[in-house]
Amino acid sequence: MKKLLVVYGVVLGLFSLYIFNYARSEKTSSLKDETPLTGKLSEKFVMVTFQSGIEYWKSGLKGFEDGAQLFNVSVEYRGAARYDVHEQITVLEQVIAKKPAGIALSAIDPEALTPAINKAHEQGIPIVLFDSDAPSSKALTYIGTNNREAGSVAAQQMAELLDQNGETAVITQPRQYNQQERTKGFQKTILQKYPNMKVSAVLDGKGDELTSKKQALAILKKKPNMKGIFATEANGARGVAQAVKAAGLQGKVSVIGFDKDKKTLDGIKDGSIAATLGQDTWQMGYWSLHMLFLANHHSRSLPASIDTGVTIITKNNVDHYYAND
Amino acid sequence: MKKLLVVYGVVLGLFSLYIFNYARSEKTSSLKDETPLTGKLSEKFVMVTFQSGIEYWKSGLKGFEDGAQLFNVSVEYRGAARYDVHEQITVLEQVIAKKPAGIALSAIDPEALTPAINKAHEQGIPIVLFDSDAPSSKALTYIGTNNREAGSVAAQQMAELLDQNGETAVITQPRQYNQQERTKGFQKTILQKYPNMKVSAVLDGKGDELTSKKQALAILKKKPNMKGIFATEANGARGVAQAVKAAGLQGKVSVIGFDKDKKTLDGIKDGSIAATLGQDTWQMGYWSLHMLFLANHHSRSLPASIDTGVTIITKNNVDHYYAND
Numbered sequence: 001m002k003k004l005l006v007v008y009g010v011v012l013g014l015f016s017l018y019i020f021n022y023a024r025s026e027k028t029s030s031l032k033d034e035t036p037l038t039g040k041l042s043e044k045f046v047m048v049t050f051q052s053g054i055e056y057w058k059s060g061l062k063g064f065e066d067g068a069q070l071f072n073v074s075v076e077y078r079g080a081a082r083y084d085v086h087e088q089i090t091v092l093e094q095v096i097a098k099k100p101a102g103i104a105l106s107a108i109d110p111e112a113l114t115p116a117i118n119k120a121h122e123q124g125i126p127i128v129l130f131d132s133d134a135p136s137s138k139a140l141t142y143i144g145t146n147n148r149e150a151g152s153v154a155a156q157q158m159a160e161l162l163d164q165n166g167e168t169a170v171i172t173q174p175r176q177y178n179q180q181e182r183t184k185g186f187q188k189t190i191l192q193k194y195p196n197m198k199v200s201a202v203l204d205g206k207g208d209e210l211t212s213k214k215q216a217l218a219i220l221k222k223k224p225n226m227k228g229i230f231a232t233e234a235n236g237a238r239g240v241a242q243a244v245k246a247a248g249l250q251g252k253v254s255v256i257g258f259d260k261d262k263k264t265l266d267g268i269k270d271g272s273i274a275a276t277l278g279q280d281t282w283q284m285g286y287w288s289l290h291m292l293f294l295a296n297h298h299s300r301s302l303p304a305s306i307d308t309g310v311t312i313i314t315k316n317n318v319d320h321y322y323a324n325d
Numbered sequence: 326m327k328k329l330l331v332v333y334g335v336v337l338g339l340f341s342l343y344i345f346n347y348a349r350s351e352k353t354s355s356l357k358d359e360t361p362l363t364g365k366l367s368e369k370f371v372m373v374t375f376q377s378g379i380e381y382w383k384s385g386l387k388g389f390e391d392g393a394q395l396f397n398v399s400v401e402y403r404g405a406a407r408y409d410v411h412e413q414i415t416v417l418e419q420v421i422a423k424k425p426a427g428i429a430l431s432a433i434d435p436e437a438l439t440p441a442i443n444k445a446h447e448q449g450i451p452i453v454l455f456d457s458d459a460p461s462s463k464a465l466t467y468i469g470t471n472n473r474e475a476g477s478v479a480a481q482q483m484a485e486l487l488d489q490n491g492e493t494a495v496i497t498q499p500r501q502y503n504q505q506e507r508t509k510g511f512q513k514t515i516l517q518k519y520p521n522m523k524v525s526a527v528l529d530g531k532g533d534e535l536t537s538k539k540q541a542l543a544i545l546k547k548k549p550n551m552k553g554i555f556a557t558e559a560n561g562a563r564g565v566a567q568a569v570k571a572a573g574l575q576g577k578v579s580v581i582g583f584d585k586d587k588k589t590l591d592g593i594k595d596g597s598i599a600a601t602l603g604q605d606t607w608q609m610g611y612w613s614l615h616m617l618f619l620a621n622h623h624s625r626s627l628p629a630s631i632d633t634g635v636t637i638i639t640k641n642n643v644d645h646y647y648a649n650d
Contacts, residue, residue: 146630283627301605303632304633304635
């Protein structure tokens with residue numbers, strides 16, 4: 001009987017413990033809901049790219065995931081497998097249909113993607129553009145390299161390599177907005193700052209190593225005074241470097257590339273690429289997630305754009321970029 | 326005796342309740358420290374301006390405070406009372422000496438402030454620039470209007486007002502970086518896009534209504550074909566509007582101003598100012614706090630800059646901006 005009473009007492013104590021903690025956990029979880037910068041794992045943000053399998057997007061996705069971890073929300077990665085406008089539109093439409101908490105898109109073509117971007121916006125799904133903008137769309141903001149500025153930096157670097165003297169060409173993907181901007185920034189800076197230089201050709205390398213190589217070989221043949229080629233994306237730079245080598249012009253034609261993938265860094269190391277512009281793709285993903293989360297939870301207004309910056313990579317500092325990869 | 330046993334049992338139960346909750350609260354508070362986006366009220370972020378009493382800064386400070394509330398940290402507002410470089414350097418030095426958690430500075434003069442900005446950085450105090458940049462300093466980032474772009478927008482608006490034809494002038498504060506950029510953006514766009522327009526004078530209005538009025542009166546007398554004046558800051562625009570009126574040229578000379586203070590909006594309403602460029606100063610403060618907090622707590626890297634955007638305000642939409650003030 002005494003023992004039974006002790007048991008009752010303990011049970012009573014444990015019961016109050018249970019009640020107390022139940023109330024407490026209720027309070028904790030309601031506090032959690034009020035914590036202004038904590039989301040729910042059911043809140044899913046989707047990153048949409050093109051050529052979705054390439055190494056290039058990995059660091060941006062890591063930034064997106066790091067942002068999601070900070071806010072306790074989920075992410076999903078989608079994209080067109082190929083370099084295909086229609087495929088990317090289809091993927092984006094599928095993502096919109098699932099009504100995610102937000103979408104970060106890198107647009108393969110600014111005009112073609114705009115209707116689908118605007119559809120997301122009109123359905124109340126926050127959408128931001130990263131890396132390649134669609135500036136006439138209703139997307140909330142753009143996060144990425146200021147590509148006009150990056151093109152201008154490439155022109156200044158080219159001028160330094162060429163002692164401000166000589167003919168140059170650009171190999172690019174003319175339909176993608178970020179590439180257009182890099183090309184314009186390069187052309188304008190040469191035109192305005194370097195009277196003894198000129199851009200005598202802008203060619204379509206289709207974002208492809210082989211096409212870029214062919215284009216470069218053709219222009220090197222056609223314009224024997226060519227002194228420098230700026231490739232506005234990584235595959236192009238590798239193709240151009242091969243063309244310069246094949247034409248026996250190594251050391252006579254300077255190649256400037258874009259991005260810091262391993263093959264480009266190898267090109268810098270072996271001298272076939274003189275310089276490349278490194279983008280901070282991790283930041284693009286990280287701030288995309290931030291902006292989408294804040295659009296959902298708080299912000300009265302978002303920035304017009306966020307410039308994630310570029311760094312010039314040459315033989316002098318290339319080792320640092322291997323180390324950080 | 327039975328009762329005593331019950332009491333023992335209850336005491337035992339309560340004791341385990343206490344121990345359990347003690348352990349739990351330990352766990353909670355350590356969890357709280359780990360909560361990635363919550364700071365401490367003892368963590369103080371300081372905003373430093375110049376002409377610190379003017380209305381212009383209020384909205385930026387509100388953004389800074391709103392950001393602080395989100396992260397549970399404190400803010401302090403400091404600034405040079407006058408438009409005085411040396412006073413701002415002194416104030417910034419005083420703020421640095423107190424070792425705050427971070428500083429958001431609007432630099433009255435980019436070169437003169439750079440040594441003090443770098444000092445903060447070297448002492449491990451995160452420092453960001455907002456509204457007016459010091460681009461050669463070691464500040465972590467710049468948050469504000471892309472002023473070059475804003476100047477370009479002003480030029481396009483001027484071209485529309487003047488049917489792309491006629492002489493223009495700029496009244497500015499030539500030592501302040503944001504004003505320099507607005508002037509350059511205006512000049513370059515007129516030069517590149519509008520062959521029948523020109524910028525025939527750039528004058529120092531000293532950020533002052535009376536000086537700007539005098540300068541405008543002088544140029545209107547000297548250049549009777551003047552068709553438009555762009556004042557790169559608010560006091561200037563009001564001075565220029567008065568000069569145009571005093572010279573009897575209202576309706577013949579178009580004035581474009583900057584910012585959306587009440588007097589400028591009144592000028593738009595009464596037609597003495599044709600258009601003004603509204604900046605999002607709330608965002609400047611809000612994202613400054615964000616960047617400083619994240620620099621302290623998390624981020625591997627911050628954006629090169631954040632463009633908070635501009636909107637063109639004319640008679641057509643001016644009422645909206647009164648409402649939102």
